[in-house]
Amino acid sequence: MHEEFLKMINENPIDISSLHSLINQMNTVDIAEIFEDLNQKKITQTFRLLPKNMAADVFSYITPENQQIIIEALTDSEASKIINELFVDDAVDFIEEMPANVVKRVLTYVPDAKRQIINQILKYPEDSAGTIMTTEFVNLREHLTVREAFENIRATGLDKETIYTCYVISYDRVLVGEVSAKTLMLSDPHNIIGDIMETNLVFAHTTDDQEAIANTFRKYGLLSMPIVDNEQRLVGIVTIDDIVTIIEEENTEDFEKMAALTPSDEPYLKTGIFKHAKNRIPWLLFLMLSATVTGTIIENAGDSLPTLLAAFIPMLMDTGGNAGAQVSTLIIRGMALGELSPKDILKIMWRELRIGVLCGLTLGFVNFIRIYLMNGKDALLSLTITISLMLTVLIAKSVGCVLPILAKKLKFDPALMASPFITTIVDAASLTIYFSIAKAILHF
Amino acid sequence: MHEEFLKMINENPIDISSLHSLINQMNTVDIAEIFEDLNQKKITQTFRLLPKNMAADVFSYITPENQQIIIEALTDSEASKIINELFVDDAVDFIEEMPANVVKRVLTYVPDAKRQIINQILKYPEDSAGTIMTTEFVNLREHLTVREAFENIRATGLDKETIYTCYVISYDRVLVGEVSAKTLMLSDPHNIIGDIMETNLVFAHTTDDQEAIANTFRKYGLLSMPIVDNEQRLVGIVTIDDIVTIIEEENTEDFEKMAALTPSDEPYLKTGIFKHAKNRIPWLLFLMLSATVTGTIIENAGDSLPTLLAAFIPMLMDTGGNAGAQVSTLIIRGMALGELSPKDILKIMWRELRIGVLCGLTLGFVNFIRIYLMNGKDALLSLTITISLMLTVLIAKSVGCVLPILAKKLKFDPALMASPFITTIVDAASLTIYFSIAKAILHF
Numbered sequence: 062m063h064e065e066f067l068k069m070i071n072e073n074p075i076d077i078s079s080l081h082s083l084i085n086q087m088n089t090v091d092i093a094e095i096f097e098d099l100n101q102k103k104i105t106q107t108f109r110l111l112p113k114n115m116a117a118d119v120f121s122y123i124t125p126e127n128q129q130i131i132i133e134a135l136t137d138s139e140a141s142k143i144i145n146e147l148f149v150d151d152a153v154d155f156i157e158e159m160p161a162n163v164v165k166r167v168l169t170y171v172p173d174a175k176r177q178i179i180n181q182i183l184k185y186p187e188d189s190a191g192t193i194m195t196t197e198f199v200n201l202r203e204h205l206t207v208r209e210a211f212e213n214i215r216a217t218g219l220d221k222e223t224i225y226t227c228y229v230i231s232y233d234r235v236l237v238g239e240v241s242a243k244t245l246m247l248s249d250p251h252n253i254i255g256d257i258m259e260t261n262l263v264f265a266h267t268t269d270d271q272e273a274i275a276n277t278f279r280k281y282g283l284l285s286m287p288i289v290d291n292e293q294r295l296v297g298i299v300t301i302d303d304i305v306t307i308i309e310e311e312n313t314e315d316f317e318k319m320a321a322l323t324p325s326d327e328p329y330l331k332t333g334i335f336k337h338a339k340n341r342i343p344w345l346l347f348l349m350l351s352a353t354v355t356g357t358i359i360e361n362a363g364d365s366l367p368t369l370l371a372a373f374i375p376m377l378m379d380t381g382g383n384a385g386a387q388v389s390t391l392i393i394r395g396m397a398l399g400e401l402s403p404k405d406i407l408k409i410m411w412r413e414l415r416i417g418v419l420c421g422l423t424l425g426f427v428n429f430i431r432i433y434l435m436n437g438k439d440a441l442l443s444l445t446i447t448i449s450l451m452l453t454v455l456i457a458k459s460v461g462c463v464l465p466i467l468a469k470k471l472k473f474d475p476a477l478m479a480s481p482f483i484t485t486i487v488d489a490a491s492l493t494i495y496f497s498i499a500k501a502i503l504h505f
Numbered sequence: 506m507h508e509e510f511l512k513m514i515n516e517n518p519i520d521i522s523s524l525h526s527l528i529n530q531m532n533t534v535d536i537a538e539i540f541e542d543l544n545q546k547k548i549t550q551t552f553r554l555l556p557k558n559m560a561a562d563v564f565s566y567i568t569p570e571n572q573q574i575i576i577e578a579l580t581d582s583e584a585s586k587i588i589n590e591l592f593v594d595d596a597v598d599f600i601e602e603m604p605a606n607v608v609k610r611v612l613t614y615v616p617d618a619k620r621q622i623i624n625q626i627l628k629y630p631e632d633s634a635g636t637i638m639t640t641e642f643v644n645l646r647e648h649l650t651v652r653e654a655f656e657n658i659r660a661t662g663l664d665k666e667t668i669y670t671c672y673v674i675s676y677d678r679v680l681v682g683e684v685s686a687k688t689l690m691l692s693d694p695h696n697i698i699g700d701i702m703e704t705n706l707v708f709a710h711t712t713d714d715q716e717a718i719a720n721t722f723r724k725y726g727l728l729s730m731p732i733v734d735n736e737q738r739l740v741g742i743v744t745i746d747d748i749v750t751i752i753e754e755e756n757t758e759d760f761e762k763m764a765a766l767t768p769s770d771e772p773y774l775k776t777g778i779f780k781h782a783k784n785r786i787p788w789l790l791f792l793m794l795s796a797t798v799t800g801t802i803i804e805n806a807g808d809s810l811p812t813l814l815a816a817f818i819p820m821l822m823d824t825g826g827n828a829g830a831q832v833s834t835l836i837i838r839g840m841a842l843g844e845l846s847p848k849d850i851l852k853i854m855w856r857e858l859r860i861g862v863l864c865g866l867t868l869g870f871v872n873f874i875r876i877y878l879m880n881g882k883d884a885l886l887s888l889t890i891t892i893s894l895m896l897t898v899l900i901a902k903s904v905g906c907v908l909p910i911l912a913k914k915l916k917f918d919p920a921l922m923a924s925p926f927i928t929t930i931v932d933a934a935s936l937t938i939y940f941s942i943a944k945a946i947l948h949f
Binding site for chain 1: 530531532534655658659668669686687690691704705707722723724725726727728745746748749750752753756757759760761763764765766772773774778779781782785786788789790792793794796797799800801803804806807808809810812813815816817818819820822823824826827828830831833834835836837838839842844845849852853856859860863864867868871872875879894898924925928929932936
């Protein structure tokens, strides 16, 4: 249908009624995707062709660059109308991406009440529950009957992002309970909400971090979660569709940090090459300059470092880096999922010590045999490398588990203590050990 | 409440009525968590103390080891009863974890119809839609009115995992439409389902991969998705709570593969140290032995490799590894999220070439100045290292983008082509270049 749509809007004149009947068969998300294939002129033209009742919905799925193009082509009152029809959380997402002059324009004709809500949300700390919640939800009072609750939902429900969990609040707006649409549908119409509502609530505060909220959704299998202010008053809800997006964003951010990249929200192909370079160069530079330490260790090993000894440097460095990356990845991931916390540090270190011994012994054994056979059955050389290797693995496992936990403890992001950084540290330790042992055993 | 619960079940005699009133205030997930702190005897004893209507629900959240302990302590008929009360997808999850003799026992008293469904699901390929779907859902016929639909939901809804999207099927069970509970609640009771149902459906086949399904949920913001067989007959639904878990599992798997670990479903602290070692050693061994190639390159550089040249090996290797890890991570992640595909390969390579030049020039410039100043203003040495570094970055960026795409094209998992593997390849290329340039410029 994508191709058919493109063909229709490129005809002259455009057959509006066929286009609308095609649009009626399409998903809003797929319609929004079409805008990515259009040029600036076609974007505004096509947006104006959308059925009025659909425009805001499609708009919420369009990329920020194209949203800006559309808004700039609309009159102030048309633009305000679109913003007013968006769900509050989508409106906030949009406004966060726009330059100040566009924001000022689009908010001109938005009613005061909605503008105040939007401004309030924009004030919450980045990545907090407050910034991802929507303020449109169904709230009920305890004394209503199920029948009255349904009437309430019918009267207001069309504007609400989710009606599958209704929240029960007191007269001062304090959250007191929740009742699912399922319970309502399966209950006798004369039942009283206060009697059938659930009072063991899982909720969060406006300032709570979105990653913690995502973990709670996962743990309890929630569809939505109420968000309260410091006085326990219900101010918004977070819905699961946003959580799915947040989980992927948080994961992408961790993947990027762990690969020594400055995290970026933009998809790979949408990012310019200068932006890509800017996200990569600072970390590469920092790690490159850190390797000066390792270089100095080699230089100090003496003027006559035998080539044969130098030949094992890559193997030691790579194995140390890999052994460290394995454990740091497990620890960083475990902490992101809430399965591990800094208080487990001794338990983790004791495990890694034993795992390090197991890995070190196995690798050492294979390594000794390989070197012994391939290097003229030189037992002392084989022993030097093998002992260095085993100690390298042990150090890598220890550094790899301690650093991410320490980072978390010090309120840094553990994902920064990943492979690249740990490799740099383990390299230095590994080579220092290697040359000391080589001097002791081989007297080079 | 966790502590209070533990205290209560350790009293003698146990005050059942206080315990039940505590349980009534607790979330099922939190009750299940308590079993992790109990010994074997207490586990079975506590499980028997749960209110009957709650037992199966709590059971579905208990860890597989503890599920097995409980099942082994129950009679065959008690065990079958629990399994029968589980949602089909939870029952399948449980059975997949149990040894054959336990499976045989628990299925003894499960009704034939349910046993057949469970056996059918167990036959679907691993990680396919068929294995994660549930067969309990609300299905409606087109000719019903909204009022009749509600009666239908009320009559059968208590057993269904989700009732928020009802699926409309024809007489031969072919999926023809869907209607959300929201639409039903907001519609006139006399409306006909066939008139209000949505017919632009997003659905999947039983054999589709769960990662693709998770991406579709995210793209369209779905709460549930119908799963059809080859004849387009509706056989099950996948719900968003399972998708959230699957997304985190798939991410964990990618993190692990990218750090050269054999993926494991078990949380870090629940995995024994031998299992940990087993997940790590094969990859470490493989990569250690691969480094033999790099070692041979150094050995062949000649007997008199100056220590000064050896000193820059770690810097070159680490920078190459990091530059490669950056791009391979972006590509692997982009493909996992469905943002990149193998057909983009030329576009990606052209970008990486230019980004590689930008990164290479910047790093090279800083590197030249540092080496020039720190190594007695030796311009030829500085030039040798700088040219090698720039070429290393270019190669790393190219290898880092091509290998994951190639893997995907060949139906391997791109996540295997991550940092450790790419580092090993880039090391070899980088050192070969380094020694060639050094011989040409410095004539060592």
